[in-house]
Amino acid sequence: MTTLPLCCDPIQFHWPLPQAIPGAVLASCGFDPARLHGDDFARAGIEQSDSLQRSVAKRQAEYLAGRVCAQAALQRLDGRDYVPASGADRAPVWPHDIRGSITHGQGWAAAVVAARSACRGIGLDQERLLDDARAERLAGEILTPAELQRLDRSQIGLVVTLTFSLKESLFKTLYPLTLQRFYFEHAELLEWSSEGFARLRLLTDLSSGWRAGCEVQGQFCLTDGHLLSLVSV
Template identity: 55%
Template sequence: MNPLPLPSCCDEPVEHWPLPRPLTGTRLVSARFDPERLAPDDFARCAIPPLGGAAKRQAEHLAGRLCARQALLGLAGIPDVPAVGADRAPQWPAGTVGSITHSDGWAAALVGHASLWRGLGLDAETLLQPARSERLARQILTPGEQERSAVLPLDQRAWLVTLVFSLKESLFKALYPLVRQRFYFQDAELLEWSADGQARLRLLTPLAADWPTGAELEGQFAQLEERLLTLVGIGH
């Protein structure tokens, strides 16, 4: 039985690890949600500060924060909800780091001990359809990534564009709290990925003294039905 109140729009959060390589000192919690089930008192019922906007935006925010609270409770025994910072990034409790993601009715949060992890980035993306992936490819892929993907069949190329998009989102979420500098799709590239869910990325622009051009980071990914889940963890 979940000890924390649940909103009408969200199923009970579940702690699990769907990715190929567990990370020590972390918790990952996910939940399905339905914006059409959002009730006027859902935020108040869960003691989570309300967010304005359309029902979809409210439901995904609520579900993400609910997962974060459940993950923090499991990790550190503190049922806190990360506030929204001035830069719109989650503000994690002292001693913890984390990341929140949501995609088409599914939300997840990953939290870890700050003594073990400098940054964590989690991202979920619904697989792009081939026509849309072709329209977005030049925005998401570097010239080198475009060249390597050009030899693939259209459906495999769409899958790879989705993977690159999601890994770069995870990279941003992991690095931004450390460098406090925005960077974009063309500022990093996917060097390699393997069928067992391992990936390696490289920065193409300097972000800070600790993160020069050429710095490499490890990532991982898993396909969950029609969704890709990616993670970049930066340890101490």
């Protein structure tokens, strides 16, 4: 079983999003960098790289909480004891037969995992809702011209946060499959509903299987001023 570092709250297994992904497990926990203890990495059995040792408490606690969630989710999925390391591209390194994603920020972390046989790719992202003023400043960087044209400014904080988060989840889903980086201008949020469902479209070619025009379904939920989004294929 996972031994929790002192900076982390107990793990929760739940599915806050509107539609479950068959065979997927989502684990989450709260964390507090102020509770970070010097032996927390050793306590959890998680390797601490040189760069992590030099980083601030916030970064260390985020990393720990995300990896603890990933380890717990994998244990719940199939009983294996595995902590994903970070690759040269800083993405989590999952077992070859697993698809997974980690997100963390603002004192909360989560990981979702699924067997490769059940899911080709999966991405999870959590963001704090932007206020309207900041959303207005960032809209031009995150939204495509078509998205800007459709933008409902009465909900600008929600829409810009949602677009940002879904594109992050889309990247986390497709990068392990294509090994091609892409950015906000390379995907478009076509529609979303108050029930928590969304549809995105690629605007660039990433591989022979993922070309411009491909559409992907996403989902999201709102809790306590935070937005959680997930994309799976």
